[in-house]
Amino acid sequence: MRLSVAAAISHGRVYRRLGLSPRSRLDLLRNLVTALVRHERIETPWARADEMRGYAERLIDYAKRGDKDERAMRMADFWLTEKDLIHKLFKVLAPRFQPHAGSYTRLLQIPNRDGLDRAKMAVIELKGNPLPPLVRPRRDSDRTLLNQLLKGYRQDAQRARGT
């Protein structure tokens, strides 16, 4: 039974290593969360967006407890470096997401960055934001076989109900 971890095996590790150190990683994520709460849609490398998503959603869960809650206020104070966003979090985002159970953010991949590094980029946005939508919901075309059959069935049912 192996009791120690061999070098260069990272099975089961969930947290990515970003930035220069663990403290730097938290600062990076904190800046991204602040930017997301301020602008409601940001474009960053996919790994950072994916890492930040969990923290942002947990922050909103804390905010849903209400601003009288001591822990919620301390969390918001740590995670949002710009203090006017604490008001926005508790007064705008918490009521907006009160009916939802989870998944307050949407993460979509974008074509690779134009610079030399060709990094895998993503856009992460809070749902229900006032900005133009990124993806238009597409209805299935009416010309497919299944849809034509369903249309015929609907017309037959209507005719049967009519007569």
Place this chain on the structure above:
Amino acid sequence: VLVLVRSPLPRLRALLHRCWGRLERGLWPAVFGGQSPPWGPALAVQGPALVPQGISVAGTPSLPESVVWMAAPKQRRTIEVNRCRRRNHSKLVEIKRNIDVCPECGNLKQKHVLCGHCYAKVKEETRLIRMEIYKKEGGPFNAPTVETVVLYEGEKPTEKDEGRRIIERARKRPSWFVQN
């Protein structure tokens, strides 16, 4: 019960002697395919060098005592062999089969990625909206405590937009930005 165990070492040594002799003399065609063995004279000893008989000729330059021979290719690799190695399937670029046509604009896009053209359109419009927001807020760190709604030319706020901050954009509403 008395068990007689023959030590396997003398037999093994004799076998190895024979195989080595055959290899050296080139009498084992299966190993090198009829050519001479690809190794040259090996000299990897430190201290007093033990030079075998065939090597000590007056013409060879005198070598320093503690020298170690390195591996080097014996024969030039032919272009056919080189091509086989360079064009091996694992070294070629993989073909992508996940490219589709965007239904909105007709450009090509990967299936799991947003269309670049449509995203550029949305990004430009977002930038203009954010400029209007910045003008309305007047300065940094003035995030509002109410929701925001964007209205285009000739649009009135509905009863759903009661307590919201209104951002005006001086253009017609684009077809892909549906008001709800």
